[in-house]
Amino acid sequence: MSKQIHIRLEDSVFDALTKYTGASGQSVQYCVTGALIQMLNKQKSPEKSDSLFSFIDLFAGIGGMRIAFENAGGHCVYSSEWNKYSQQTYFANFGEQPEGDITQVDANSIPDHDILVAGFPCQPFSIAGVSKKNSLGRATGFEDKTQGTLFFDVCRILKAKRPKAFMLENVKNLCSHDRGRTFKIILESLNELDYQVFYRVLDGQNFVPQHRERILIVGFDRKRYGSDIDFDFKITPPDHKPVIADILEQDVAEKYTLSDKLWTYLQNYAAKHKAAGNGFGYGIAPPDGVSRTLSARYYKDGSEVLIDQSGKNPRKLTPRECARLQGFPDTFKIPVSDTQAYKQFGNSVVVPLMENVAKLIVETLNNSAIQDSAQKEVL
Structure with missing residues (x-):
């Protein structure tokens, strides 16, 4: 459902708007709505003093991951989602509209954050270019292997912002996609970015009455915490299994x-x-x-x-x-x-399962920070 408003514009403003819409090929409604949403987004609620961590919500959909990580004590500082209908639902529930096409976003413009969260779509990865470079004895990095896929945007943001941890979510079949080569490239790319990676396929049916298997990939910054990181997907289902x-x-x-x-x-x-x-x-x-x-x-x-x-x-x-x-x-x-x-x-996620894993990530970060601090004191 939508509502109408009528506004008066000075002649100069109207002329400028008409010129802009004509050049951009966008409607007046689209431009004015976009400008209003940008203004409202600037009124985001400040980070709560009791927030345990900050996070960003990439490929946000309608915000299932956001609810999960907020329930785990986090504060969302940035979101991105290109689908206009999902943007509408996100705005209705969180009071801010996610930024659009992530491929057009400068990674350095994204706010600093502790945890990157992304339910990125699975796309084919080109093996041909990598194989050719290998045959020539040339090294390949994640940019060569993942360029042109949306996973590349996750990697470039990890590289630019260096969060303490990340959690990625995808369909179970990601493991077997392209005979396992896609998943191999994903793990190699995250390893090259110097993150300690853990992954597991989890079923949401202990939290909701739905058989829903998804793979979760969790990583921790080795530059901060080293490679001796103790993490396990030790989920704690509720006492009552819903039906x-x-x-x-x-x-x-x-x-x-x-x-x-x-x-x-x-x-x-x-x-x-x-x-x-x-x-x-x-x-x-x-x-x-x-x-x-x-x-x-x-x-x-x-x-x-x-x-x-x-x-x-x-x-x-x-x-x-x-x-x-x-x-x-x-x-x-x-x-x-x-x-x-x-x-x-x-297209969304099982919110309470994601919340459970989010709390495990926060717990691991806290433990790793304590251990890191203790080691520095010894040195």
Whole structure:
């Protein structure tokens, strides 16, 4: 939902704005809205005196990582996200709009921070150029190996700002992408930047009623703490393991119930693949269990996570239920359409799992700082 305002401009300002929009190819609304958001972003709340650390939120999406790291005691000093609908949701919840295309951002302009957080997209890495340089006996660094990928932007910011630690999140398949070569390049690049790296595939189903495996890559600055860093993904699940029934709303609009046509199609599709020996098909989420992984394609038909309804066709989850399935609080605002909301939550993270890992990172930083201080006193 959007609202309208009417403003009066001096002739000179109007003429300048008209000239600018004509040259840039952008609408007046886009330019004025952008200028207002820039002004509001300058009014960011100052860092809290009780903040344990500062962090930046790259490829921020709708802010799942931000919530996790703020809950762990952090203060966000910078965010970046290019999708305009995700920017809308982020602004609605945090009062600031992330900067756009990270590839156009000067790394040195980003504020200093303790922890870099990024759920970077997985892109193909070019092996040909690296292989050619190796055959010529020439050394290659992360810039040669990762140039042209969004992971390169993570690396150049790590190099420029040198945070104490980082946490990267990606799909489980990153490990096997391109026969493992992509992940190998990622680890080599982070090692060349002199970070001690740890990684593990974690499943969010102990924190939310959803089977959702993601790889987390955590690194600590060897220049500060050396290579003898003790870190482990020792997550602490809640006492109560949540189930699907815990996240369901009581009164759900009829529009979320599958039409007869769509329900028939999904049943026939599942039957066809079952006959062929494949496991493809819809998924009815058990009320006392966990669902399949929620994906960004959920808006299309909701087939991976359907809710059974007695005496009628199954239904899709509502956007609020999707938010709960990812561990977002009910206070989280959803200002966009259902279609965009499904995409956003399908692309997001299991917030309480990320919070758990964030606290482990902070604990390790504190312990490493104490050990580093003690060693300096001995010397």
